[in-house]
Amino acid sequence: MPKSVVVTGAARGIGLAITERFLADGWRVFCLVRSKDALAPLAGKGDARFVAFDAASIDSVIAAARTVLAETAALDALVNNAGIAVSAPFAKTSTEDFLRMQAINVTAPFLLTRELLPGLLAAKGRIVNICSTAAKKGFKYTAGYCASKHALLGMTRALAVELASKHITVNAVSPGWTDTDMMKATVDRIASTTGRSASDARATIEGMNPMGRAIQPTEVAELVHFLSTSSAAGSITGADYAIDAGETV
Numbered sequence: 060m061p062k063s064v065v066v067t068g069a070a071r072g073i074g075l076a077i078t079e080r081f082l083a084d085g086w087r088v089f090c091l092v093r094s095k096d097a098l099a100p101l102a103g104k105g106d107a108r109f110v111a112f113d114a115a116s117i118d119s120v121i122a123a124a125r126t127v128l129a130e131t132a133a134l135d136a137l138v139n140n141a142g143i144a145v146s147a148p149f150a151k152t153s154t155e156d157f158l159r160m161q162a163i164n165v166t167a168p169f170l171l172t173r174e175l176l177p178g179l180l181a182a183k184g185r186i187v188n189i190c191s192t193a194a195k196k197g198f199k200y201t202a203g204y205c206a207s208k209h210a211l212l213g214m215t216r217a218l219a220v221e222l223a224s225k226h227i228t229v230n231a232v233s234p235g236w237t238d239t240d241m242m243k244a245t246v247d248r249i250a251s252t253t254g255r256s257a258s259d260a261r262a263t264i265e266g267m268n269p270m271g272r273a274i275q276p277t278e279v280a281e282l283v284h285f286l287s288t289s290s291a292a293g294s295i296t297g298a299d300y301a302i303d304a305g306e307t308v
Contacts, residue, residue, distance in 0.1 A: 062182075063131045064287065065089045065175065067112060067167070068141030070097035072239035073189060076276035077138055080284045082107060089127050091141070091171075114141045114167040115159060124174030134178030136287040139168035139211075140189040144204045144241060146248070157203040164207035169214060183226040185287045188215045189279075190233040190299065195307050208233075212299055219297030228296040230286050235303030236264050238273040270304035278302060 064081050068074035069090035081088050082105030090098055091112035101107040110126050113119035127134065142164045145156040168188055172179075179186065193201060194208035212231050219229040236242055242264065249260035265271050282302055286292050301307050 061085055061087045061106065062135040062288075063087045063089065063133070064136040064138065065091060065110075065127055065134065065171070066138045066140060067091040067114065067171065069107075070094075070100070072241065073234065073237060073276045073279050074138075074140040075100060076280035077140060077283050078107065079104060080277075080280040081136075081287075084284070084288070086135075087131075089130075091123050112141075114163040117166070117170060120167050120170045121174055124171055127175060128178050132178060133182035134175055134184050135182045136185045136187070137172060137175055137179060138187045138189065138283055138287065139171065141167065142189065142191075142207075144193075144201065146200045146204070146245070148200055149202045152203050157206075160203045160207045161210070164204070165210045165214070168211060172218070179227055180225055185292075186215075186218070186227065186229040187283050187286050188212075188229070188231045189283075190215070190231040192233055192235045192301065192303050192307050194231070194233050194299070195301065215299070216297050223296055228286070228292065228294075230295060230297070231299040232279060232282055232286070233299055233301050233303065233307075234274050234279050235268055235301070235306040236273050237279060238275055242273060268304035268306035269308070272304055274302055274304060 064086050066078050069078040070092045078088050087106040089108050089110050091110045095109040098109055110123050112123040188211055190212050191208045193205045194212040197205055215229055215231040246257055246260045250257045265273055
């Protein structure tokens, strides 16, 4: 019987790359996304199963977990990847945006992990939380986002200690600027507000790390796959892996 993994935000960006990596290895992937249509890029690539999931809704998160456990009693891995970022000066960050970031970036992983824990315990599974360099340091105009990712990292470390005796590993992966729709939106916003070209705006972002380049989603996916599957990662827990081209060194 194939091994099973849950991936949130599986339809694009880092989540899509992670999903494709597991599918290439023959895993059954429960793809937790808002719309089944979003999974079109995965057609014919393996056993990708749609589970309706709205990370901002407590009821939806819990319902998704129950759907997964109804199909498999043992869950080998969970990747909490879905997240959002809203950028604004602190004084102009709305309460609504702040609470939405906490709901999607912190509360959803908390609830999903809690509800899926019986399946993870049955398989002695592995949990990987996609954090960010914003879990390691502060950035201007992203106080709400930094708060959410710092919280997710703290939960990762606490849960790693709590579940160690159950042989469940819990780790974080913290990408720097990654070549996804989120980065493109930031490039477009910088270009729009400063009047600079998109290429100049992108170069500014890439220049934030010593390598001067964006991280590729496939690079993040390989690291997540290693932590989730490799026997060599069996004793790695509570770790936070920066994959940021040296940004936080």
